[in-house]
Amino acid sequence: ETGVTQSPTHLIKTRGQQVTLRCSSQSGHNTVSWYQQALGQGPQFIFQYYREEENGRGNFPPRFSGLQFPNYSSELNVNALELDDSALYLCASSLGFVGTNEQFFGPGTRLTVL
């Protein structure tokens, strides 16, 4: 059984660019959530995907969008990058919704916006 994997590990972009981050969920998990973790802070919930549909969203603008594929892998897309978007982006998978099931986190993608 493989855990949650994320790619790339590190990424450097410039302000105004667009970025796509990828996540492969743990085997058998049908729910993927994305979090943003700024340096020295706790993770902040961006959104959750269940069976390919967005199901729950935190306080993030529409330029943060996502997709979930039939194999339950997921992408996080961020448009019009801002300096404050520099952070560790974490993907977590679970079998069902967060409130009732354990979430398993990946190692994250470190995004730097210059």
Add this chain to the structure above:
Amino acid sequence: QQQVKQSPQSLIVQKGGISIINCAYENTAFDYFPWYQQFPGKGPALLIAIRPDVSEKKEGRFTISFNKSAKQFSLHIMDSQPGDSATYFCAASWSADGLTFGKGTHLIIQP
């Protein structure tokens, strides 16, 4: 609006001692309260979790104490070891919503 407040920000404990981290929440709809451990360069890993119908839960050296009326919960690490040195996050969620995390506690266990 910070819905989960965590303290202390940092904590130094001697090997063999008890580490205590506290959290307070505001949203009474929260019904799931996990604690995560994070090492540098790694994603958070679930340590232990509790639901509001239980006042205490123990797993090995880790214990969660939950006070529903005070809207507070805490993590106790007994017989703290140098390998426990990490950042600890409390979190809360309800229904299908994502986790709301505290700001974290940087724990150092001195040999």
